[in-house]
Amino acid sequence: MKSYKDTFPWHDQVMTYWNIEQFASDHGTTVTKLPYTIxxxxxxxxxHDANNQQAALNLLNWDQNHKADVPFKAQRVLLQDFTGVPALVDIAAMRDKVQALKGNGAVIDPEVPVHLIIDHSVQVNFSGSTAAFSKNQRREFQINQERYQFLKWAQQAFDNLTIIPPDNGIIHQVNLEHIAQVIMTQTNHSETLVYPDTVVGTDSHTTMTNGLGVLGWGVGGIEAEASMLGEITYYPIPEVIGVYLKGQLPDGSTATDLALTVTQRLRQENVVGKFIEFFGDGLRHLPVADRATIANMAPEYGATCGYFPIDQQTIDYLTLTGREQTQIDLVAAYAQQNHLWDTGDLTQQYSQVLTIDLSQIGASLAGPKRPQDLVPLKQLKQQFKTEPHDTLTVETKQGKQRLKYGAIGIAAITSCTNTSNPALMITAGLLARNAVKAGLTVPDYVKTSLAPGSRAVTDYLAKAGLTPYLDQLGFQLVGYGCTTCIGNSGDLKPELIQALQTSTFPMAGILSGNRNFEGRVNPLIKDTYLASPPLVIAFALAGTLAIDLTQEPIGTNQQQQPIYLRDIWPTPTEISLLVKQVMKPAIFQKNYAHILQGNQLWQQLKIAPTKTFPWQKDSTYIAAPPFFDHLNSDTATQGTSDMLTNLRVLAKLGDSITTDHISPAGFIGQQTAAGRYLLAKGVQPSEFNSYGSRRGNHEVMIRGTLANIRIKNQLVPGKEGGYTKYWPTGEVLDIYDAAQQYQQLPPQQCNGLVILAGKDYGMGSSRDWAAKGVKLLGVKAVIAKSFERIHRSNLVMMGVLPLEFMPDEDATTLGLTGRESFQITLDNAHHLAHVIATDTFESQSSKAFNTRIRFDTPSDATYYENDGILPMIIRQTCHL
Structure with a gap:
């Protein structure tokens, strides 16, 4: 079989690469017709598979082969600490189990480079002062000591694992500015192989790296573990939607406005599971920072990725961020040599082409509950005219204030989406300066915060002379990490909390993030809107979202003269000149030179230098998970069955159930099952921390699964939160308590649980505990109208069966009430599952229907048969 290895000269070396142009030509096509992602x-x-070229041949005819699978093996894996800790906990437990089964535990070790960035644990407990950052930092280390010690242990125990300590930045911004190489090399003997940088990460917004020309996307923690351990993942060959960008953004419109518009447009086009590839003349005017803002939002528009090909803008960004010149030269040389450089010739073909005219993008926000719900700035006020006209009286230092619907409780500049973009941050700083000079202030009841994605941001804001103005408006630095965007917002202002204790008044929030799902930002915030950093400041000044900033004054100065947004918005020329003046490679080189060193608190952490982890029995943060308890030398070959019987319904859910609804996230309440568990363990409420910080302890996480305060289980109509009906007695119980009682029943009464759901089940963040939690609750199958990509994969990898109702059928049309007992039988080909639902009450009537088994790749059936991918890897390692 012909080899397609080839060489090209570069500097004084000869570089080896795989020649895709020659392969395409030998098989009757032209490589330039293919999308860049293909x-x-x-x-x-x-x-990876030179001897088996069938997958490569399928890719040459990619748009006729969407049912064929392509093997994907990312060159590296990104982890953040919320999802990274449980991934490493699993791997540590796998090492223990392999050794217990008389295998070589050292084999359980990452096979590809893994970077874990600790960025999800800092909380905005303190804000509005120059001391906020140091106070939040100390609090972060105080309540996360066990987790950080575990991560420090993992750093020395596992090869190929790099831990980036806290207070350095957000995972995706650090990846964009520092880690991503775009093009990688590997030297074997005398040969240096050159190939594209690809990545998967345990955060949905790993897609941000596509703005730099690096193909990558978010996966669940379970899939990331598989990638770390060298497993090849199979994906159906995707449809590739080309988005033609033309024109240029008008004055006053930002990359955030464009990203939100793209999100709305592509959600309407139903691009779930598809690749998006941007092309066209508009790219010439779109720097990498703007591209990354759009690429970051791919999970919000539902695509696997939103890719921007390598071009001169890529080279400019690598230069700006201080990359080595030899690496920059190699990126350009290889991309041009192997047809990965965007020539602008527009020869590539797509499944479908959509057009977006940049010149038509206007100022906008998204909300109040979904990032795809675009609201033009001039129409935002209308969003607050349909609710009851209740008011809330708040006592502040500025006196007694009567708040109306739309009043803002939180205004946060946070998340990688926008803080990675210098133009947006400089615009925000200039607007703050102009507002201060105009005499505007932020109302006392608004909690403001600034959490940049990297230390480079605070450096260039200081260099631009803008930090004092941001500080004066209350946007002082609170930390470098994912704060408000993921629910680490801390409490609202004390006076506001006091007023809300006896009121259901709906407070609003605004942030420069990418997610605004119900209950995500803060339990006391009802309506949350996404916006650019300068608009976050503008609305904070107004104190309300119920305002038309295109027509109404943002406030008044000391002379009671009205000040409008247009009065304080900086000019494009001013923004551009200041960005060029302060953005220098030295800023990035300085900030990343010692990124692995960590602060003094990190350096003081003590660890045991062992290859297996010394589990602490009473730890409420880190615990050995029970996923492998059933594996021993006698039962190791036993997996799941093709027939499931006597399954009871744990929850009957509607459309758009997100992983925020399913997976434990945010605050832990004292009255919740998790809160009661921690109290019983002697943990004081002030030390509860968040669910995210306790993802390494399954006892906490299982109790928080399906416990979101806003989830609506149709088995208990009219009641919000994590409750269900326990059918044997008819009681309404916490979902966790009901699941425990079901597990105590004999198999002939209950042999597992099932969840019924609507469309887009599992949309949102790639939270592994959304699958792990339901697994530990005893759920054997989820029957839904449709699944979001990552969560479907996670369910299969945990041995939970994802079943899809047939078209035009769902729980309602089939008359399923939830009180039935289910029997599910899989066909031999694992394409269809036959379901019999028998009413367990008086009628004893049965309904029979078919569902489609969502095994989308060749590996899925194998994962399921082994009760999950991690038991499968242990069996393979121990040759069981």
């Missing part, structure tokens, strides 16, 4: 997959397939 070209990257083609190179990967040739490189």
């Amino acid at each position: 070209r990257i997959l083609l190179e990967m397939v040739l490189r």
